[in-house]
Amino acid sequence: MTDGEPRIGIVGSGIAGLRAANAILKCKVDARIVIFGDETHRTYNRPGLTKKRYPVSDALEMTIAEDLKVNGAENNALTWRLGTKIETADLRNRVLRLSTGETFEYDRLVIAAGVRPRTSAEGNRECAFHTHRTLRDLGDAQYMHNQLQTSEKVTIVGAGFVACELASLAKDYGCEVLMLEALRCGPFESVLGKRISIALGRWVVQNGVTFLTGDSARELLCDRTVVSARDVSASEASNLESPSDRSLFVEAIGSVPNVEWLRGNGLDLSDGVRVDEHMRVSQCEDVFAAGDIARYPDPWMAGNHTRMEFWKNAIDTGDLAGRSLASSLGYDAKISQIGYFPSIATEVFGLRIQVAGNPKISDSMEIICGDLDQLDHGVLVAFLREGVTVGAAYMDKGARLNSTYIALLKSLKAR
Ligand SMILES: Cc1cc2nc3c(=O)[nH]c(=O)nc-3n(C[C@H](O)[C@H](O)[C@H](O)COP(=O)(O)OP(=O)(O)OC[C@H]3O[C@@H](n4cnc5c(N)ncnc54)[C@H](O)[C@@H]3O)c2cc1C
Helix, strand or coil: CCCCCCEEEEECCCHHHHHHHHHHHHCCCCCEEEEEECCCCCCCCHHHHHCCCCCHHHHHHCCHHHHHCCCCCCCCCEEEEECCCEEEEECCCCEEEECCCCEEECCEEEECCCEEECCCCCCCCECCCEEEECCCCHHHHHHHHHHHHHCCEEEEECCCHHHHHHHHHHHHCCCEEEEEECCCCCCCHHHHCHHHHHHHHHHHHHCCCEEEEHHHHHHHCCCHHHHHHHCCCHHHHHCCCCHHHCEEEEECCCEEECCHHHCCCCCCCECEEEECCCCEECCCCCEEECHHHEEEECCCCCCCEEECCCHHHHHHHHHHHHHHHHHHCCCCCCCCCCCCCCEEEEEECCEEEEEEECHHHCCEEEEEECCHHHHHHCEEEEEEECCEEEEEEEEECCCCCHHHHHHHHHCCCCC
16 A cells, blocks of 8 residues: 555546546545546547537537536546556556556556557558548547538448447538448448348438448459559659548557557456456456456346447446445445446437347347338337347437437347
């Protein structure tokens, strides 16, 4: 222990880190808590970045309590070190090395460093034809909203949640949208399977997007190999006078956990940070992890570990990590396990898509109501494994089947 009150370091100023701090404060732990964040601003509503109604330009003026409904962020026991990256961690000696050259000794540590977008060879840069971008933080979103207001054309690589929400947003701004999905048949295929994915692909097209898959998509992917294969001539490139002449090319092709700073400590970092059911890092009594970066025992698939990237998961695992940490310091904290069915909701061209449970582990699906050719009229799908319902999806422009969906959720069974 350091002298005096314990020092708690939280790496990551996103929702998981903030909720961990909040839980520690709620347990009345007498400690100094420092939240380190490499972004220059405090926690904001990350899912809001692709939502039309979220005030991206005013986000920094809002208090956390207004934006995220989290009180306690102004507590005197809490210090924010923003614009400060943790470069390395020595978990054996409990020391963090900061980008400022300073060190920070802790008694307890919470790892809540999230993920970053996966990128192709181009990354975030200009090429002869495009301005390549990814979308993860407020700066990216502000840039994107500004660009979409003036761009005529945007190309989006990928067909996951971020890609589809961005396509909707771009259309709302009046852009011409091209979506490229080289690996799958349509949106959300890895979660909802081929049939629904193809139906969602049709929905996207009906809403004015040019949606290409397979080889047609691959041909238009812009990475170094493809560009050089096309043999771009110098005169072709010089016809584009400035980066603003280049069309926007956004990659939304998944994410990578921010674990590099933890290397050299013997942790299992194969897919995020592995923790136990209380969010304690395996083999490290005084270190906890939460949010997108944490890989915890899957409550619904015994023997598996799972890493989830959604808001409620970051909230719940952040709370749990904070309570487990408080308990490790001898405070009375109710420790539980993550035990709910995951659920995600999104809206794509006015179609609300709700997914619950774990469709990925199903071996069959059953359309309970509706028709996949008319998603906007309401379609409810159950996902089964060996006859047991393990997941559900509901797509609708209204809420016609809401009560049937809720009844279906009640029948979900863990395995
Ligand atoms: C555009 C977009 C839309 C989304 N929409 C939805 C949605 O509709 N519904 C939903 O459920 N989920 C959505 N999500 C996912 C959701 O936002 C995440 O699951 C959630 O924000 C994860 O929170 P987190 O605190 O674990 O990580 P983050 O929010 O990523 O926070 C981690 C923080 O740690 C910082 N950091 C990383 N490494 C270091 C370091 N070494 N030192 C210091 N700081 C570091 C990062 O910069 C970041 O600020 C969306 C995500 C994006 C990007």
